[in-house]
Amino acid sequence: MQMLENTGQLIYEGADWDYDKIKRAYDAIERIAVDEMGLDTYPNQIEVITAEQMLDAYSSIGMPLMYKHWSFGKHFAQDETLYRKGLRGLAYEIVINSSPCISYIMEENSMTMQTLVIAHAAFGHNHFFKNNNLFRQWTDAKGILDYLEFAKTFIIKCEERYGHQAVERTLDAAHALMSHGVHRYPRKQPLDLREEQRREDERTEYNRKMYNDLWRTVPTKPGVKESVTAVESRKALLALPEENILYFLEKKAPRLHQWQREILRIVRRVAQYFYPQKQTKLMNEGCATYTHYYIMNRLHQKGLMSDGALLEFLHSHTSVVFQPNFDDPRFSGINPYAIGFAMMQDIERISTQPTDEDRAWFPDLAGNGDPMGTLREAWANFRDESFVLQYLSPHLMRKMRMFEVRNDASEPEMLVEAIHNERGYRKVRKALARQYDIGYLEPDIQIVDVDLSGDRKLILQHRVINRVLLDESDARAVLRHVANLWGYEVMLVEVDATTEAVLKEHTVSASSLLLS
Structure with missing residues (x-):
C-alpha cells in the first residue's frame, strides 16, 4: 500500500446514499483504479434497482433485454419466495459484460456498500471483461445489447405468427441443450453480433431440397451394406463429429422451419456469450475482490472514508x-x-x-x-x-x-x-x-453419425471419464428434446473414453410436437 494521504474531506457520511454521493464516490474510485492500478475499462453505466428488479435480473440470467420464457418466471417465483421468507439474500450487484458496462446496484444498500460494489463491479469485473483474452475472443460487448433487442423482438413476432405454444416448445428444447450449444475452440474471426443480425435479415428459406423426404423411400438392394469409405465420406461431408449440438441441429435438422432455426441460433449465441464466464469464475471474482479491497483501503488511507465505513466494508468483505x-x-x-x-x-x-x-x-x-503489472498480465492471459x-x-x-x-x-x-x-x-x-477444467467437468457428448439418405437416425456419443455415466432419466429427457428438433429417432451411446467399450445405450423417437 502507498503512504497515508489524509485530505480530511470525506466523500460521504452516514449510511444513506443519494446520487451526488454516488457520483463523488465514483470519481474517487476511478482516480485510484486508473491512476494507481492501471485498470482499463469499458464506459460505465450505473443503474440503481429495487429488490424485485434484482430478482427479475436473476431469473433472466442477468441480461437487461431478454426474451420471455416460462423458466424465467419459475426462477423468479422461487427466488422471491425464499427472499421474502428470509431464507436467501440477494447479491449486492449484477454486472453485464457489455459496452457500456452496466452495473446494477441495490437501492437497499448503504452508501458504503454502494461504494464497494462500484469498485467491485464497475471497475474490477469491467476491467476483466474488457481485457481477458477469452472474453475478447468469444464476446462482442458492443453488440450484445442490440442483439438481445433483436432476439426479443424476433421471438415476440414468432409467437404472434406461429403461436405461443409452438415457440415455447422450441425454446424448451433449445434451453435443454444450451450447455451443448457452444464452440469450445476459437474461430478465425471474432464474434460480431451485429453482423449476425444483418445476415439473419437477409437469410432466405432454408434449402430443404437437400433433405427431400422422398429420397428416404427409394428402395435399395437387399443385403447391401454401406462401405467404410462411404461412411467416412458422409461424416466428412457433414463435418462429424460435432460437439455443438445446437449448431448441428440448426444447420442440418431436416424438418425444422426457418424461424425455429433462428431460435436455435439465438439460444446458442447467448450460450456462447456466457461460455467464458464458466471458465473464469475464480479469476473474475478474484480480480474484482482484489480491486475493491485495494480501492476501499486507499479511500480510507486518503481520508475519503471514515473509520466506521471501513469497518462496515471489512465486515462484508470477510464474509465474502x-x-x-x-x-x-x-x-x-x-x-x-x-x-x-x-x-x-x-x-x-x-x-x-x-x-x-x-x-x-x-x-x-x-x-x-511490479505487482499490478503482473496481475494485469495474469488477468489478460489466463483462465x-x-x-x-x-x-x-x-x-x-x-x-x-x-x-x-x-x-x-x-x-x-x-x-x-x-x-x-x-x-x-x-x-x-x-x-x-x-x-476448473470445463472439459473434465462437463460430459463430452458429440454427434458422430447420421445417414440423411437412409433412416436418418441421429447417433450421439458420450465419452465416459472415470466410469461416471449420465443419469438415466435426465439423459432420456434431454434426448427427447433432441429427437423433437431432429424429427427422427436419436440414439446416445456411452463409451469408455479409454477402452472404447460400449457401456450403455439410450434410444428415443421423435414426437410430432415441433413438426406441425
Missing part, C-alpha cells in the same frame, strides 16, 4: 472471502472469492517480498517489483485452470491447508493422495486446476 474448513458443516467446496482473492494477494507478495522458495518456483515473477497451474504457490497451499483426496466409488474408503508438503505440492496444484 470466508472459506470453511473441509470438516466444517458449512463446507460446500472451495469458495471462488476466497481462493481468487488469496491468489491475487499472493502474487502481490511474491512480486514485492519473495522468499527463496518463491524464487525457485517463480523465477520470472519473484521480486519483480481458471491455467491460472491455478501457473500461479498457485506452495506458500498458499500451506496457508489454506490443501490436500488431494481420491474418491473411488468401487473402493470402501477415500484415500488422501497428496498433502501440502514438498512431495505433494505439484499433485495438489494439478488436482485443483482440474476442478
Whole structure:
C-alpha cells in the first residue's frame, strides 16, 4: 500500500446514499483504479434497482433485454419466495459484460456498500471483461445489447405468427441443450453480433431440397451394406463429429422451419456469450475482490472514508472471502472469492517480498517489483485452470491447508493422495486446476453419425471419464428434446473414453410436437 494521504474531506457520511454521493464516490474510485492500478475499462453505466428488479435480473440470467420464457418466471417465483421468507439474500450487484458496462446496484444498500460494489463491479469485473483474452475472443460487448433487442423482438413476432405454444416448445428444447450449444475452440474471426443480425435479415428459406423426404423411400438392394469409405465420406461431408449440438441441429435438422432455426441460433449465441464466464469464475471474482479491497483501503488511507465505513466494508468483505474448513458443516467446496482473492494477494507478495522458495518456483515473477503489472498480465492471459497451474504457490497451499483426496466409488474408503508438503505440492496444484477444467467437468457428448439418405437416425456419443455415466432419466429427457428438433429417432451411446467399450445405450423417437 502507498503512504497515508489524509485530505480530511470525506466523500460521504452516514449510511444513506443519494446520487451526488454516488457520483463523488465514483470519481474517487476511478482516480485510484486508473491512476494507481492501471485498470482499463469499458464506459460505465450505473443503474440503481429495487429488490424485485434484482430478482427479475436473476431469473433472466442477468441480461437487461431478454426474451420471455416460462423458466424465467419459475426462477423468479422461487427466488422471491425464499427472499421474502428470509431464507436467501440477494447479491449486492449484477454486472453485464457489455459496452457500456452496466452495473446494477441495490437501492437497499448503504452508501458504503454502494461504494464497494462500484469498485467491485464497475471497475474490477469491467476491467476483466474488457481485457481477458477469452472474453475478447468469444464476446462482442458492443453488440450484445442490440442483439438481445433483436432476439426479443424476433421471438415476440414468432409467437404472434406461429403461436405461443409452438415457440415455447422450441425454446424448451433449445434451453435443454444450451450447455451443448457452444464452440469450445476459437474461430478465425471474432464474434460480431451485429453482423449476425444483418445476415439473419437477409437469410432466405432454408434449402430443404437437400433433405427431400422422398429420397428416404427409394428402395435399395437387399443385403447391401454401406462401405467404410462411404461412411467416412458422409461424416466428412457433414463435418462429424460435432460437439455443438445446437449448431448441428440448426444447420442440418431436416424438418425444422426457418424461424425455429433462428431460435436455435439465438439460444446458442447467448450460450456462447456466457461460455467464458464458466471458465473464469475464480479469476473474475478474484480480480474484482482484489480491486475493491485495494480501492476501499486507499479511500480510507486518503481520508475519503471514515473509520466506521471501513469497518462496515471489512465486515462484508470477510464474509465474502470466508472459506470453511473441509470438516466444517458449512463446507460446500472451495469458495471462488476466497481462493481468487488469496491468489491475487499472493502474487502481490511474491512480486514485492519473495522468499527463496518463491524464487525457485517463480523465477520470472519473484521480486519483480511490479505487482499490478503482473496481475494485469495474469488477468489478460489466463483462465481458471491455467491460472491455478501457473500461479498457485506452495506458500498458499500451506496457508489454506490443501490436500488431494481420491474418491473411488468401487473402493470402501477415500484415500488422501497428496498433502501440502514438498512431495505433494505439484499433485495438489494439478488436482485443483482440474476442478476448473470445463472439459473434465462437463460430459463430452458429440454427434458422430447420421445417414440423411437412409433412416436418418441421429447417433450421439458420450465419452465416459472415470466410469461416471449420465443419469438415466435426465439423459432420456434431454434426448427427447433432441429427437423433437431432429424429427427422427436419436440414439446416445456411452463409451469408455479409454477402452472404447460400449457401456450403455439410450434410444428415443421423435414426437410430432415441433413438426406441425
